[in-house]
Amino acid sequence: MASFLDFEKPIAELQGRIDELRTTAADGTVDIDAEIGRLQAKSDKLLRDTFARLTPWQKTQVARHPERPHFKDYVAGLFDEFVPLAGDRAFADDQAIIGGFAMFRGRRVMVIGHEKGNDTASRLRHNFGMGKPEGYRKAIRLVELAARFGLPIVTLVDTSGAFPGIQAEERGQAEAIARSTAACLEADVPVVSVIVGEGGSGGAVALAAGNRVLMFEHAVYSVISPEGCASILWRTSDKAPDAAEAMRVTAQDLKTFGVIDTIVPEPVGGAHRDPGVAISSLGDAIEGALGSLVALDPKALRRERREKFLAMGRL
Template sequence: MTYLDFEKPIAELESRIRDMKNLESGDELNIAEEIGRLERKLDKLLRDTYKSLTPWQKIKVARHPNRPHFPDFIKGLITDFMPLCGDRAFADDAAITGGLGRFKGQSVMVIGHEKGSDTQSRLKHNFGMARPEGYRKAIRLFKLAEQFDIPVITLVDTSGAYPGIGAEERGQAEAIARSTEACLGLKVPLVSVIVGEGGSGGAVALAAGNRIMMLEHAVYSVISPEGCASILWRTADKAEEAAGALKITAQDLLKLNVIDEVIPEPVGGAHRDHEKTMTALGKSLDQALNDLSALSAEKLRSLRREKFLNMGRVGL
């Protein structure tokens, strides 16, 4: 387990519990009682710590290396998954993965970012920062889902689209805009979930859905706190201050009506218990798809349009 800087008391307590469990002693009853006391203390410490996380701490949780990634969500929620690759124009971008599968027996198209879990896979998936061909692949899969009347689930986890020269030369901004347009124009239900980081247009391109949900400790913002601080204060050292001003947490965005639902994570974050995370997310996805399945294509499009037009309206 990788511990974050604010988790030092938690790390120390868990270390003591492990040492107690490995301790050989004839007084097993007293050891068991002490372990039980420490575990109760740990549970309270975890609850208290994660109940009062600052926006900057939530960013660290959202970026935790042990947090569930796209393959984990597929394994935990989707059966018969068949990946579909390539944009049919230039290349296959591994930063965005997608394919057909079944969710609770229903055919779905699942598309999401993948950051990678170790050095080799992170390089392969470009740390979840998609190039134009990634968004064009997503558009192809959106159209395929629409052709076969299959609902779409998107899982967003990216710090932003790849800003390299090659990506800009191949039309990065246009690809992001077209992907966002494809989301808004879909004639099938689109449920989007921010599962980690939702960064800038690179996230919106997959998240312009009928229902937008966020895991409890995920973040969603027009720019990263580091990027914001670099622009406003000319230094990334002000990132923590920027994080507090950007309103990037799921709780803030729910109040602002940018998202529709906050999905609770296990005590201590999704990285501590993938199985419970899948259970909570699966329940919310099931409800969302059931609510949207009865709506006509035109109703889905009009509601999606109104949803985004209403964001930011004040006093109207």
């Protein structure tokens, strides 16, 4: 069972009551199926109603849910014959950004994305999905390799932002992010980018400059985290909910602004409640996006990508 977020406490209480009744009924002395059914229907309705009116801050919490599917889950569920490619050929292999050759529904592709990890050990190993310069330089290498072989590129974005440590800055973090963004924009092949959880700052844009940008229903995408924005504007992170509202971080707002192209639906209650359904839904969306791009020649792909991003700054 998925762990509950703070705003889901009424749902958690109902589910707790249902679990208690099921435990009571397990000995067979009491038939309370009708009561369990009534409470379950009430819980399901409350879940639907709650997720139909999430605030931007609540969506941010859902996007960060620790049980939400991550890069390796999407690779396992959508891609066959995945061959990971390591290193930037200059400094190291960054585990926050992973990529390699794969088969996607009969089509050879290059898949690249952020991996946050799913427990303490793996989160430390993957640096919580915060890429360092060598991670973005690895991404550049893989984008260029994909272009050399004429392979479409699929990127899966899920990061709170690039790693802010002093060592990363010393190794050229800003330059690496800028060059990764440029590599995506200049690629001669179709690029489909998906915001699957958090899309934070330049660390996200570096992998999200695609011909088509998809976004999960409860994902978030912004230039800075709500907490960071609140700390700058109000000098306190307690104002993060207000910042999330003001920044328009949701898929619904960003679709209106033309920043993203497609909203991918999630299971009721978020992708973490039924990862299989979420992954399958994402696969269909990626397939549709690639299908609309593979017939375009390199010049048309670059022109379309350029026009798409330049249009975002026009009034």
